[in-house]
Amino acid sequence: DAMVIQNPRYQVTQFGKPVTLSCSQTLNHNVMYWYQQKSSQAPKLLFHYYDKDFNNEADTPDNFQSRRPNTSFCFLDIRSPGLGDAAMYLCATSRSGSGRVSQFFGPGTRLTVL
């Protein structure tokens, strides 16, 4: 009954080699989020989509981009991964952008940069 699906679960890339992580949802939620979680740290919001409206966090590096071709799918593109980009990447969804609704998280993709 997976509702937020992330593929792959583990991704290995080389320094500077572009990589794409994917997220899909069966909840038909309006909002999709991407978080970065480094070891022993809190999840940190990178950006989110409210429907087709993209909202980037001020401190998200330009190296990180996102696409949402339809309601169900959202992609995280890292154009030139550095060693510091190794982390767990979490996708989440919510029905609206209100704080009164909870977010549903995927299992995460663990990115290793060699």
Add this chain to the structure above:
Amino acid sequence: AQRVTQPEKLLSVFKGAPVELKCNYSYSGSPELFWYVQYSRQRLQLLLRHISRESIKGFTADLNKGETSFHLKKPFAQEEDSAMYYCALFGNAGGTSYGKLTFGQGTILTVHP
């Protein structure tokens, strides 16, 4: 700015003992507060939120605006409560038109038999 602080990285208790996971926040507006939990090898999931005023799996949390705290409590801990717990605040910081969830660093709770 909005900030969440969980002062304890690790917390160990014995089964049947009371447990309290501390959470303090900083936010200029009216906050929406949550506790999320991550059990071993599972995804992050919502445990409870302050607006619901409910008890989930025996856990409760009360928002104390005076002390800017949202501590999570359970009177009798069980081994299956062992997990990582994150306190989170949803707020509209920085003058943006949208809100976002800010997480604390998390507390690893271990309940010993």
